[in-house]
Amino acid sequence: MRSYRFLLSRRWLVFAVIVALLTGLAWWLGQWQFDRLEDRQSRNAVVRANETHDPAPVEDVLAPPGQGLDVDHEWRVVNATGRYDVEDTVIVRYRTRDGIAGVDVVVPLVTADGTAVVVDRGWLRTENAGTATVDDVPAPPSGTVTITGWARVDGTGASTEVEEQSTRAINSARIGEALDRTVYGGFVDLRSEDPEPTATLEPRPLPELNNGPHFFYGLQWWFFGVLAIIGFGYLAYDERKRGPRGERARAGRVVAGSAAQPGSPAPAPREKKRERKPRQTNVPSEYQRRR
Template identity: 65%
Template structure:
């Protein structure tokens, strides 16, 4: 009788239900692991930024070189460079927003003493998404000394350069478009000496918190446990539904039947 009461688990409906619950639990577990992996990556990134920000500025040619990619350990490293801005080769980086306002970033090559150029993202200026301001704020003239944060190149089709305009900064693509040797990666401006007449809104270090990944990971794992708990609760509820009718029709359904002779004796006694 006990086997009969749980036999409903072998029905097609319950077997499909079980497979769905297992799939949901596995998916929730994997999504939770993915969030905790992102948390580990963010902690590693934060540690690199904190370490690099604490180091004194390094000469740019000790960190960057023509044709070399920027490594993850060099992201947000502070470098120092002296040279002259080539304003005629300014590249406008479109579709950049700050605080909900549309604008563009201005990338200007800083020509170094050896003839190579460092691509410097001097900062952001407000502009319509599909247009370039008629007059771009000018950098300091003559020899300039800057400090800046090293950044990795962008990738993909958004790095295409057309008419001194792009959507993502790639030293390789910009170097080809400008036909000049440029150092790998680019630099987000931190300071300029002398200072420009019209300063731009410069980049800032990313926030160094751990983000929401820990709680997102816990939420996904909770959802997976909830799916498993819900399945077993429904199994229990179904089992109770099967058990109740058997008790309703006979309180001793599992007891063996009485012998016929005993039944006849009881009838005569009555």
């Protein structure tokens, strides 16, 4: 039986480096999934806590104009009273639900001091995700309206740009700039309106408060890392016990060819094929079937 000195060869050192890199990558990906699980659990805890609070005035929860809403206040129930400015309605495109095209309808609610609350009134089904206009959506209640809804953190990135009262993600600051209005930081997902509108929109569903697949994904990545180490160890043990696989293959070919060397026993003679005897028949030869 050989020693493990072959592990110091270039071939095995390169193999060991590759296995180490794969194992490190699997460990990092697994830890990333567990970090995502922890973030999700923290977010779920915030949502559960905020959902149990009584509705609070919007000015006590949303951020002052020009500032962003604290994530710890997201999904807190708020209420506000004011008048909808229908002319400043903003359409949020590409809001598909269960494979059905639709848009969200955002209308600023102007409060008594002139500061507007960006309100996502709900989802409207459309023929195409980007074809709805302000004229296509049902009007909100007129006059003084009291709303309740969930405080939400603004979206970020290029998708929040507002062009011709249309956007792809809600950002209160961007909407305020486009409409030339002073708005609170953050927006509100509508839950109810008083008085009720003639035509209602579908409200946004509440977030799912499960842990998602992150735990099992993390275990899978760590399992792949352990499997790589076990595979390396098995291959090393196999080579120590039986030698390199290439040498084994050459040895097998030599053994197979050694049977033809001088002095080796001759192969057994093949059995001769029996000669077919003429078939005895009384039928004349000219009427017999030719084979």
